[in-house]
Amino acid sequence: MTALTGRQAHRRYLILYGLRWLPAGLLIPVLVLLMQERGLTLPQIGVVTAAQGLLVLALELPTGGLADAFGRKPVLVAAAVLNVASLALFAVASSFALFVLVFLLQGAYRALDSGPLDSWYVDAALADDPGADLERGLGGAGTVSGLAIGVGALASGGLIALGPLGPVSALTVPVLVAVVAQLVALGALLALLVEVRPAGGVAALRASVRGVPGAVGGAFGLLRRSRVLLALVLVEVFWGFGMVTFETLLPVRLADVVGGADRAAGLLGPAGSAAWLASAAGAALAAPVARRLGPAPTAALLRVIQGGTVVGMGLLAGPVGVLAAYLGCYVVHGASNPLHQGLLHRQVDGPYRTSVLSLNSMMAQPAGALGGVVLTALAGATSVSVAMLAGAVVLAVAAPLYLPAWRAARASAHPAAGRAPLPARPPTRQPPPARARAR
DSSP states (O other): OOOOOHHHHHHHHHHHHHHHHHHHHHHTTTHHHHHHHTTOOHHHHHHHHHHHHHHHHHHHHHHHHHHHHHOHHHHHHHHHHHHHHHHHHHHHOOSHHHHHHHHHHHHHHHHHHSSHHHHHHHHHHHHHOTTOOHHHHHHHHHHHHHHHHHHHHHHHHHHHHTOOBTTBOTTTHHHHHHHHHHHHHHHHHHHHOOOOOOOOHHHHHHHHHHHHHHHHHHHHHHHHHOHHHHHHHHHHHHHHHHTHIIIIIHHHHHHHHHTSHHHHHHHHHHHHHHHHHHHHHHHHHHHHHHHHHOHHHHHHHHHHHHHHHHHHHHHOOSHHHHHHHHHHHHHHHHHHHHHHHHHHHTTOOGGGHHHHHHHHHHHHHHHHHHHHHHHHHHHHHSOHHHHHHHHHHHHHHTGGGGHHHHHHHHHSSSGGGOOOOOOSSOSSOOOOHHHHTOO
16 A cells, blocks of 8 residues: 655544544533433542543553554554444443443543554654654644534533433433544544555464563663653653643632632633633644744743743632633643654654653653642642642743753754654663563
């Protein structure tokens, strides 16, 4: 099968990215409410969602290694099939045990889905043009995902407003539409994603599974040998910790400002949709700004600016000020993602690309959990504003971790690339599998 040009890969990448995130947008407004409607308590919902997070943490690296060893397309297809199954079960689940199963399926889906599509696009783009503008392509994906989530959330609200359809409750209708949307995404994935890989059937799958420890070990080997890559992955630790401020503490802060949880909930619905659209706008701005300042300096500056927006959420009086800072935070968040991902991709050659992305993504899981414990405890002991200020500091102090990438870019023959010379494979031997699997 003929390989795609960079332009063809970019166009298909954006289509697949938008279709991938549309079901998520449809689910966001009803996720918790539907479980409550079916009889789950808030503590039970916390346990259910924790099951997903724990499974993602356990599978993130092995599935990344599988995508590198066996191929990105089959892993993405398996992920899409699991998502169809989890959404269909979510539409009819009525017990705690079934909801746990739904979120375990979601965890497996998210682990399989994390990274392979980005890796496929980057490999196709660099194969066509080694100097390809990765930030532009990844920024376009950020824009498309933000728009897809925002549109999906708005459509979900409209479907709920239409009321129940016969025996189907109003909150269940968006879930059924999400099932259809995911089936469309699966069909598009089968039709549009072209991957050249050797045939081999079951034998190739067995060989690929045996190759997973090597792929994971290779990712750790790259991390161990590259100060630039290590610093970039550590950024994710601070980022994951600090995101608790605008994902968890913001609703509490807004409730304090407006004088009640009910009034805050009424504002957060449209504000949440607007935030994803703001994220899309930020992703669209990332590449033009990075071309002027350089990806690493821009990424470092955005960490500081995002910390400033969180300070605004913590200190500004009145809902207008708090929500304006919230939207500004999401503009920065959307712009930061493609720049950080682009810098990561430029440090890794193809064989271990998805494994490194999974390693980077995995760092956010325990960091976010730690941030949730520390910052909520700090909010309880002092105030929400104090906890948000602490989280803002953590976000901002990650900025210097982009300096190694900046220095590498200035020292390289192509300053815009931000890439330090790194071998595609470990030079002599890979770390033993047991060590490579260690967290």
